[in-house]
Amino acid sequence: MTTSITLAYLGPAGTFTEDAARQYRPDATLVPCPTIPAIARAVLDGSAEQGVFPIENSLQGAVTDTLDLLIHGDGLHITQEIAIPISHCLVMKQGTDLGAITTVYSHPQALGQCREYLERKFPNAEVAASLSTAAAVQQALNSPTPAAAISNRRAAELTGAEVVEEGVQDNPNNVTRFVVLAKADHAPTGRDKTSICFSFAADKPGQLYWAMGEFAQRNVNLSKIESRPTRMGLGQYYFLVDLEGHREDSVVKEALTNLGKATSLLKVFGSYPRYTLPL
Amino acid sequence: MTTSITLAYLGPAGTFTEDAARQYRPDATLVPCPTIPAIARAVLDGSAEQGVFPIENSLQGAVTDTLDLLIHGDGLHITQEIAIPISHCLVMKQGTDLGAITTVYSHPQALGQCREYLERKFPNAEVAASLSTAAAVQQALNSPTPAAAISNRRAAELTGAEVVEEGVQDNPNNVTRFVVLAKADHAPTGRDKTSICFSFAADKPGQLYWAMGEFAQRNVNLSKIESRPTRMGLGQYYFLVDLEGHREDSVVKEALTNLGKATSLLKVFGSYPRYTLPL
Numbered sequence: 289m290t291t292s293i294t295l296a297y298l299g300p301a302g303t304f305t306e307d308a309a310r311q312y313r314p315d316a317t318l319v320p321c322p323t324i325p326a327i328a329r330a331v332l333d334g335s336a337e338q339g340v341f342p343i344e345n346s347l348q349g350a351v352t353d354t355l356d357l358l359i360h361g362d363g364l365h366i367t368q369e370i371a372i373p374i375s376h377c378l379v380m381k382q383g384t385d386l387g388a389i390t391t392v393y394s395h396p397q398a399l400g401q402c403r404e405y406l407e408r409k410f411p412n413a414e415v416a417a418s419l420s421t422a423a424a425v426q427q428a429l430n431s432p433t434p435a436a437a438i439s440n441r442r443a444a445e446l447t448g449a450e451v452v453e454e455g456v457q458d459n460p461n462n463v464t465r466f467v468v469l470a471k472a473d474h475a476p477t478g479r480d481k482t483s484i485c486f487s488f489a490a491d492k493p494g495q496l497y498w499a500m501g502e503f504a505q506r507n508v509n510l511s512k513i514e515s516r517p518t519r520m521g522l523g524q525y526y527f528l529v530d531l532e533g534h535r536e537d538s539v540v541k542e543a544l545t546n547l548g549k550a551t552s553l554l555k556v557f558g559s560y561p562r563y564t565l566p567l
Numbered sequence: 568m569t570t571s572i573t574l575a576y577l578g579p580a581g582t583f584t585e586d587a588a589r590q591y592r593p594d595a596t597l598v599p600c601p602t603i604p605a606i607a608r609a610v611l612d613g614s615a616e617q618g619v620f621p622i623e624n625s626l627q628g629a630v631t632d633t634l635d636l637l638i639h640g641d642g643l644h645i646t647q648e649i650a651i652p653i654s655h656c657l658v659m660k661q662g663t664d665l666g667a668i669t670t671v672y673s674h675p676q677a678l679g680q681c682r683e684y685l686e687r688k689f690p691n692a693e694v695a696a697s698l699s700t701a702a703a704v705q706q707a708l709n710s711p712t713p714a715a716a717i718s719n720r721r722a723a724e725l726t727g728a729e730v731v732e733e734g735v736q737d738n739p740n741n742v743t744r745f746v747v748l749a750k751a752d753h754a755p756t757g758r759d760k761t762s763i764c765f766s767f768a769a770d771k772p773g774q775l776y777w778a779m780g781e782f783a784q785r786n787v788n789l790s791k792i793e794s795r796p797t798r799m800g801l802g803q804y805y806f807l808v809d810l811e812g813h814r815e816d817s818v819v820k821e822a823l824t825n826l827g828k829a830t831s832l833l834k835v836f837g838s839y840p841r842y843t844l845p846l
Contacts, residue, residue: 395675395696396697416698418696419675419694419695420675463796493783494786496779497780497782507772509773513775
């Protein structure tokens with residue numbers, strides 16, 4: 289008998305975060321949570337083993353709540369990353385007359401991502417805002433007049449709505465990233481990635497360059513780098529870096545030890561297998 | 568007689584982008600545009616002299632449309648940046664009974680940014696989505712039952728709605744950035760900033776480190792750095808860098824010349840005065 293994992297995620301069912309959770313562990317028992325801090329609490333108090341968090345989401349941009357949790361929170365580490373291509377669908381109640389549609393519901397950013405499609409297909413329909421793409425499907429189903437929604441396929445399947453057309457976003461390259469957080473990160477696999485955050489006590493030219501040198505000299509490739517203002521004072525930044533390798537690899541370990549001596553803050557969010565988008 | 572400038576911005580009136588435009592040039596004639604490409608067209612065809620674009624917006628995250636325009640578009644340059652603190656207000660129709668409010672309207676991300684406040688203040692009210700914070704005020708005013716909206720002060724003033732409370736966002740440090748684009752960037756002022764974008768033909772370890780060395784060796788401070796996947800192929804990135812100085816400063820010029828020789832793409836978005844947030 290196998291015991292399936294319990295996975296908290298940003299609900300409700302039918303969102304893109306649920307898609308990511310289901311793709312990551314199809315066998316998991318999924319626990320929808322209303323907010324990002326609620327997912328973290330579920331993992332920390334043991335009611336879920338891991339949590340799936342959007343980190344760069346096409347509907348939310350950079351997900352500040354998740355970054356704040358990694359930077360300021362304690363006890364949670366990245367054990368996996370997931371990237372999924374976002375495919376928006378046009379969905380409606382079974383049997384609705386496509387030509388009669390007067391309103392299209394969705395989250396404002398999903399509507400924005402499908403603007404050209406909607407103008408072409410429904411030049412006279414009104415667009416109306418929903419709290420989520422999942423809620424949009426409910427609004428379309430409950431509408432007294434013929435209505436459609438923009439959502440993912442899953443939200444349509446959950447409610448018995450009809451998927452009229454798939455991939456209706458204007459830009460086909462729409463990928464969003466999620467991280468799986470747990471009480472411990474992942475053991476080395478030989479093809480790993482490590483996410484770290486650091487900052488310096490004072491802002492001096494060349495500091496970040498020096499820090500990157502610690503990795504460059506050891507041939508550790510950086511796959512992502514981002515500066516974010518700390519807002520604790522002018523000219524102070526957090527640097528968020530993804531590097532190739534595991535924190536237990538000797539070269540990475542050395543670089544992190546040196547970095548720790550020169551920075552006012554160094555936080556290793558975790559080491560985890562590198563993710564390759566399925567083709 | 569002074570001739571005031573014509574400024575295109577992301578409308579409608581009452582949005583935070585309008586706030587930014589009004590703060591930048593209180594004397595300007597403002598032209599609301601429905602989309603980011605429409606602002607660009609207005610500046611390029613001369614119907615507006617400059618355009619105000621959100622670039623990191625609290626309601627939209629990183630504004631991909633603006634970044635795409637800078638990276639892939641031609642003929643527009645950054646001539647100014649603006650940062651404004653975002654202050655959400657609770658607004659309602661004059662004379663509404665605060666205790667009777669059943670629905671609070673706003674853009675889903677504004678609702679998210681005020682979640683704790685709303686749960687504390689209106690534990691029993693429903694939250695409902697709007698396409699923008701400005702549209703939320705209209706929905707609250709038109710509601711048959713007592714309703715409120717989350718918006719900026721300006722949207723309330725434009726419609727005669729009452730501002731019940733100001734600064735109701737859960738996180739007080741909510742600042743969003745805008746750029747002003749025109750056909751030419753700004754002349755040197757002695758306290759400037761330059762935004763550039765570059766990428767390499769192939770992804771090799773240490774390239775970004777080398778590029779940063781061109782600036783570090785010349786004591787040119789970098790105030791922002793960000794990598795973004797190009798999505799043209801795996802492992803390919805755009806690097807977006809803000810540096811202190813003007814593209815006409817000799818040290819910046821030298822660094823950019825060297826950078827141009829080693830990169831497959833180098834684009835100077837523009838040089839413009841450094842912005843300091845008013846206290």
